[in-house]
Amino acid sequence: MKRRDFVGLSGLAAGALFLPAFPSLGGTSVDPSRLLEGIDPAVNKHMADAALNAAKTAGATYADVRIGRYLNQSIFTREKQVQNIASGESFGAGVRVLANGTWGFAATNTVTEAGLAKAAQLAVAIAKANAKVQKEKVQLAPVKGFGEVTWKTPIQQNSFEVPVAQKVELLLAANAKATDNGASFVNSSLFQINEQKYFASTDGSYIDQDVHRIWPTFSVTAIDRATGKFRTRDALSAPMGLGYEYLTPKAVDKIAGPAGTGLIGYRNSYDILEDAALAGKQAKQKLTAKSVTPGKYDLVLDPNHLGLTIHESVGHPTELDRVLGYEANYAGTSFATLEWKAKKIPFGSKLVNIVADKLQPGSLGAVGYDDEGVKTKRWDLIKEGMLVDYQKIRDQAHIVGQNESDGCCYADSWDAVQFQRMPNVSLQPGTAKMSVDEMVKNVDKGVYIAGRGSYSIDQQRYNFQFGGQVFYAIEKGKITEMIEDVAYQANTQEFWNSCSAICDESDYRLFGSFFDGKGQPSQVSAVSHGSATTRFNGVNVINTARKIG
Incomplete structure (x- = not known):
């Protein structure tokens, strides 16, 4: 996705033309049940050490390794129909090194000790080749090693644990709310991301992180059949670093907009049904707005x-x-x-x-x-x-x-x-x-x-x-x-x-x-x-x- 899709996708302005052809957020298709799998940090550490040792042996003065499992699930609907459900996985490792004061990088999807060692050796060879044309040596700000540490997005409910049928039901209910309140057409979608990332470096850090993100969104269109005029109103949700709890609306998270607008702002939870109903009304209002x-x-x-x-x-x-x-x-x-x-x-x-x-x-x-x-x-x-x-x-x-x-x-x-x-x-x-x-x-x-x-x-x-x-x-x-x-x-x-x-x-x-x-x-x-x-x-x-x- 490119920067210009920043608004285009968030608005889903292309609607039915765009969404059915959009398979996932990247990676290879995977059975949804596999989205809950994880990787043992101890196994990652052994593989990372193989890469770091190989890099130093080949002449690197610094090296870091990132072993990543990137998971996503995307659900797309239109009115009463499910258009697409896609679950994806991407798994591999990247090795970055400094040799002769110059960066080198190589990546592999052969995630074994031998595979990472080979990638590290290639990264060093690339760095040494780059050094021949490098004008100034790279200067790294110092970072202390943290040893073995972990960090996880503080979610309450992993969105990948929620049955797909339940998520589809919510999107279709939002579509119904929009059409019941004046929308002629509506597209809705739900994006879910999980990045399982392991980082190790010659500074002495072994960092295991589990990052979660979620984004519910929609676009409604109201049409004046007599004139052919149409207007849209997109979701007022925000993608968040939260779990599925974001889609469990709480009154405390709602903030009223100015009097006379009917708008509601959302903080740490989002009421997609409430927003879709208002969107249908406002899209219809826009047809006659001055x-x-x-x-x-x-x-x-x-x-x-x-x-x-x-x-x-x-x-x-x-x-x-x-x-x-x-x-x-x-x-x-x-x-x-x-x-x-x-x-x-x-x-x-x-x-x-x-x-x-x-x-x-x-x-x-x-x-x-x-x-x-x-x-x-x-x-x-x-x-x-x-x-x-x-x-x-x-x-x-x-x-x-x-x-x-x-x-x-x-x-x-x-x-x-x-x-x-x-x-x-x-x-x-x-x-x-x-x-x-x-x-x-x-x-x-x-x-x-x-x-x-x-x-x-x-x-x-x-x-x-x-x-x-x-x-x-x-x-x-x-x-x-x-x-x-x-x-x-x-x-x-x-x-x-x-x-x-x-x-x-x-x-x-x-x-x-x-x-x-x-x-x-x-x-x-x-x-x-x-x-x-x-x-x-x-x-x-x-x-x-x-x-x-």
Whole structure:
């Protein structure tokens, strides 16, 4: 999956045309009963030691091994039909080494001591060949060995243990809720991921991790049969680092949207039936909603919408490899260069505090250790509106005068080399108590936006345009009516400097992506972005339905 599928898949806009042909999230088809199998860490340790010893014997000064079993299950439905159920498994090992100051990497699906030793020898040979053209030797920030440790996503119910029939029944019930409330068509799906990862290195770490993620989603379409006009509304769920308990709705996890919208925000559990019913009604409402008048508006942005804006305008431009120009695949480099940072130019208003975090419970990026054996952490990126740091890994830290990795190295498979990937990047909630309704009361002329929609951003992550799922006009402190055809345009500095109010932590929620693309060859990673509802003053809003000229 590529970056542009980030919104396309989350919206499932292609609906029936796309889903039946989408077999799984990768790997070889496997009987669902095998998804509950595991691998003995003691066996992994023997195989990893064979690779590490072979690498050192061949001349490596450093080596790490990742033995991975990647499992997934995907279920797709449409109205009253099941379109596809696919379970996949991918199993193998990757060996990364430093020899003559240069990286080498090799992977194998022959997961035996002999197979891993052979891969290690090949990795060293590749490193030595690469060293002939390497201009500077790799410098690794130090990492202490942790010995034998384990980490597991703190789930309550493994989604792979839930019978497929039960999950299908839930999706079909959601479809029925949508059609009963005005939808003409509906697609729904459920993605489940389990990464069983074992890491070992010559630093002395043997790390066994069991990572779980889940994503329920749907897209409903309402059609005016007389005119042929149609409108859609996608799920307001977020993919999460949780188990099947995410689909057991709890009242305590529900957050009411502003009065007059009927919207509900979800925190650590999700009511797909409730959301599908509302989606059917709202898709039908959108058929008769008034088209927005272009102009300057104060925007009140729901967390399920704002997460995508954070991802594109803050997450990617603070990746150090993009900043340095080492990475430009999937939408370019970054305006926020080291020189730009040194000028102390405000990134946003003083209300803007954005953190990177690999520890956040329930998030997609939460792990105990990254894919080069670094213990994960939380750190500041934007503090009181100023850019204070970037995202970096072991061989990047010295470039910015630091001696510690941020623990954000990741590979999406055993056969892919690990590199710098975005951690969870989140806007911190306001410190003063403020509800969404209280925020709306202070808006004279504005637009409330919920849900993620289409977007565009330039190659330096600076000039952008974002849409959404549902839009409501705000006039003199009140939600007045649903409107349509809304998108806003700004540049990153202008937008974040217009931030004027942030609701408190009681409104804080996570947005996420299963399929954030980066690299060449391309890889995907899962990442969350948290925020509370936030206000931005005087932002340019355009009408996406109007023709130019």
